[in-house]
Amino acid sequence: MTFSIVGRDPLTGDLGVAVASKFLAVGALVPFVRAGVGAVATQSYVNPTYGPEGLRLLASGRAPQEIAATFRAQDAGFEQRQFGLVAADGRAVTHTGQQCHAWAGGLTREDVAIQGNILTGPEVVDAMLAAWEDAQGQPLPRRLLAALRAGDAAGGDRRGRQSAALLCAGPGRGYAGLSDDWVNLRADDHTDPCAELERLLDLHDLLFGRPQTTRPLTPDELDWLRALLVRGGYAGTLAGGSWNAETEAAAWALYGTENLEERWVPGGEVDPAALAYLREKFGS
Known part of the structure; x- marks a missing residue:
């Protein structure tokens, strides 16, 4: 059987x-x-x-x-x-x-x-x-x-x-x-x-899975991510410009909600597989 x-x-x-x-x-x-x-x-x-x-x-x-x-x-x-x-x-x-x-x-x-x-x-x-x-x-x-x-x-x-x-x-x-x-x-x-x-x-x-490759977020991707974090309630407001501690804390909270902790990369870097998932789920 x-x-x-x-x-x-x-x-x-x-x-x-x-x-x-x-x-x-x-x-x-x-x-x-x-x-x-x-x-x-x-x-x-x-x-x-x-x-x-x-x-x-x-x-x-x-x-x-x-x-x-x-x-x-x-x-x-x-x-x-x-x-x-x-x-x-x-x-x-x-x-x-x-x-x-x-x-x-x-x-x-x-x-x-x-x-x-x-x-x-x-x-x-x-x-x-x-x-x-x-x-x-x-x-x-x-x-x-x-x-x-x-x-x-x-x-x-x-x-x-x-x-x-x-x-x-x-x-x-x-x-x-x-x-x-x-x-x-x-x-x-x-x-x-x-x-x-x-x-x-x-x-x-x-x-x-764990990241196979990583790369820095582009300015446009960083703007998109910050807008998502504010819209999702992970931060009240986020200052523009380069990656900072406030953005990192809010992004880490988002990754935890989505069970993506294994694909987390700090310091403004990103795992392309995780980014593709977030863009597909939340819109690019």
């Missing part, structure tokens, strides 16, 4: 899972990720203990194949289960039990495990692998989502669509660089959940 991809970025060490299903809130049960340790997708009569237990065993030094053998030995329902697991060093394993509903199967390569059940056919996982390989070099969330969308376009869950999720972690990737938890997005009940997930990722990248 689910198709998923578990992947690792070999350049950055980032780890993540993308999953979609005709199932309510699939992101609540399937994906588990821990930076520097590994990532797990557990599905098909899902055993949610596979996630935390798989990560615990990876952290203790167990290899993915050993973990699969442990699950087999300890779980009487193992042949109903399906899971994929990728370690922090790129070793991967996928399992499809003999009692999973057709079509069911998966494949692995270094850094990736892809699996699904109740699919339209093997073309779903084949399309996911091709998209994963074609997206090499993209940030991990984008690469995982490209694979998920390819699987969806190839037929996906043969019962239909309902939910999708994307969970990624990497060293210092979290908000303000204070945690490893990076992307945690879910479309819990949606007619086109993979497309909704892409919209949410675009918004996530805007609001929580």
